[in-house]
Amino acid sequence: MKKLRVVVIGAGNVAGIAVRALRGREDVELVGVWSRSKHVGQDAGLLDTDEPCGVIVTDNADEIFALKPDCALTALNIRDPREAQVVNGEWFVKLLENGINVVTASDGGLVYPPAHVDQAYVARLEAAAKKGGATLYMNGQEPGFVEHMALLAATMSNTIKRITSYELFNYSSVKDRNEMALIFGFDEPPEKPAILEHPGMQLMVWKGPVTNVANKLGYEVERYEESYEKRVTDRDLKVGFGVIKAGNVAAVRLRTSAIVEGREAVVVEHVNRMCPDIAPEWEKADTVGCMRIRIEGDPNISMECSVGDPDKPEELGYDGYVMTAMRIVNAVPYVCAAPPGITTFRVLPLTTPSNAFRSDATFIDHKICRANT
Template structure:
């Protein structure tokens, strides 16, 4: 691997700020620039924007200036209601200029062959080829909890009948009302139809991890079946985006199942609650964020991973840190990889360097 990779971080939100702080302490990485969206952040010190001490690097919204720095890689962590629509043009520009990209923004690109927008995928492939650069997306779920953790455990398997990956999360800390209410249906009566209930949405959202696992295990998924279940809260809940009234949705479960040889063999479940005691008959956890893998086979395998402190709290920060480090730790590997659109199947385990304190 190269001795040091020059890195630009694209945004200073929760994930971007963690990436900035991590890079500043890594002798194998050098932070050379930071992009920001808000005009009031332009010109401010990137280290201070990330909640730390000054770095002597002024944040900018000038993409051309950052490209002119000729970084080896961009850590792309911008977010928004239309992530891919805003991000893909940036990816194309960066890749075409020969700049590698690691991203937490486009979760459907954790497995590029299954990307829901084939025309965009072709454009990204062409840009990567033209620029001689690579693109890699990851995170926690989709990401590590829904692919590499499951596949690592599967190295112990003789046979597998069903492989299930699951996230169980308490999301009362998430402040974006339109995502939680209109997108997922929290705080709405069960008659309300959130974006999650759009036909084909769940299947599209979880296609990437299902197809990635199938590819790794040498299986072929020809159909994905999606389902949505919601439960009401029996009392008012005060959460970060407001009040969830009694009798409205307080828990959501999505399930996507990849069908192999006529049976549901690869399953992704996502359980989100606004309070721990809503939907008690669903899978539960004492932690704010739990990632589970259950393999029904020979042998049966069950694994549970939690983020946050020992008491199971602080998972929001833990999940953001894990998300950021999935791509920061991958930077040297992506820089050294052959050009193209990568998934976790194309890289070795992206072990961090120089992180022991």
């Protein structure tokens, strides 16, 4: 079997895990890694492990294209969705026009392109894909996997009043304060707005998922609603990136809703905490992290996917990144075999991993997750 040649664009958490996960597979091989971070010039294997892989991180895009890869996995760590669309879009167009398939977790709106907030952008990507005869696929843990769960749960429904997808994570082990503060508002005064608090920002990420579910059930969305709530801590909290002082934000609840036939019908809700006892009135999990589907209807259905090892809660953040990375790493062969254009999980077969039982050689007992750029 000829292995598919894969390049990784980025050197952060998801990219580093992707580099590790591409090793030892029968159908794919890593041939290049691009970044403009401090990791340029180092062996890409050291992004996530202590084992070199023989591929050196470069900041020269021409070198990446000269490798003539079959697929590019893009995982640029850009926190503002508006900036991310611009930067990722340029990469997507150039890769696709050069006949290189793309898998990415970097633009939630592309999980379901008909609902993307910028249809001119979608048309540009579609044209680039058709020109180069290549395919673009966006997925991840959430958006991506969670609405996959929601639709699976709905196959057991007769009637549905409301279907809600929850992400319930304790983020106290996360070591990157900038990500937590800028995106969510953690460790900031409550009056300081986070990126996701601005009107329309949630829709850039979750309009696609809620519309996807509604449309698959046969309904058009009449309008969307967004809400953002915060809770402050009454004491200093020691967390992965330092200390959150009393009076600063330590829990957030964000909710994106699709209104169908005059009522809230499909919802994505995130409840993220820095300690388990804050905001007890909000949805809670019995573990440090889970994704939950709740269908109110005939019958009532609840389905939950717990994340990480309950005995090692400090690894929750890492395990979340692994889940995101694997949704696109595992998709590489399926995307390379798909017709040109933008594809989705509703079109592709289940993207199960190749030779997954090969050994435990790709598992690392001590999870490093050293990349943060």
